[in-house]
Amino acid sequence: MAERRSKHEIIFDILNLISSKSGRVKPTHILYGGNLSHDRLKKYLDELITGGFIQKQEEKGKIYYILTDKGYKFIEEFKKIEEMTQAFGI
């Protein structure tokens, strides 16, 4: 059975997903790719907007989420931490 993801892992997965789509995605992409319920995803997205990791943008009646510099930086930092956790076996 797969291990439950921590809050930070979920945040990383969401941000990484946006990054893999050139830093700009529709909410449905995140919903499918993030493997989360609609309510939980909304909670995480609100938190990420408040934290300045992503921005909400409306274009021709459609909603997009855009990764900010802070979001890109978080992805890099998190990858480094994962690498460290792996390397030191902690």
Next chain:
Amino acid sequence: MGINFIYSWIELSSMADINFTLLLAKQFPNWFYWVVAGIQLLGVVVSFAISYLGFKAYRIIKEAKYKYFFYGFLLLGLSFLANVILNVSIRLGYAKYFVEKKYELFMLPMFGIYYVFLIGVMLAYVSLAAVYSEVKKSNKLWLFYFWTFIVGVYTFRDKLMFNMFSAILLSFIVMYTYDKYLEGKNKNRLLTCLAFFCMFLFHLFVLLETFMPIFFIIRNSILLIGLILLLTTLSKIYGRKKK
């Protein structure tokens, strides 16, 4: 009474160790001791760089293991730094001069720096052992810190006891890191395990150094290998290409 007690404590303990170091200083050419100070300086850089990673991890993830990992390498870095200061003081002849003259004002900071080194090393190993043994209840860990501190106070009198206690703590860390390597078969984990094993040998070989001064060179060379292994792991983490 208090200050006299400290001075007599210094005379009983640190003098013995500093004098022993001074005795060792006559065995090898002077440049070698600068190399040793260089090795310890490398230890400062590597330990602080790893502790910075641990700090960043704790700031983002807020898990206890990252906090103890950060504490562990921070304390190790501080200990290496204290050792560099002590070594340079001895090489420059300050320690010898002040030990002979019993210049108390100088000896007090020396005493403090030596304590930072001794207790810092042991508390660092306790922190790292806590990371690997996945200690969850911090109140029990603080008790372990407390007793290690007490042992540290008394090992001041005995260099051998300090090194043996450090070797015991490191033997646990080596075993834990080896288990972690077997779990993941990750090359970096093997490097980490070998690095801690080198540190373990560094402390263990002090037993032989007492009888054969050549072990002073051997154990410092082993420490250098250990630090290079940690540096290799670190460079792989920092040098990871952005995708």
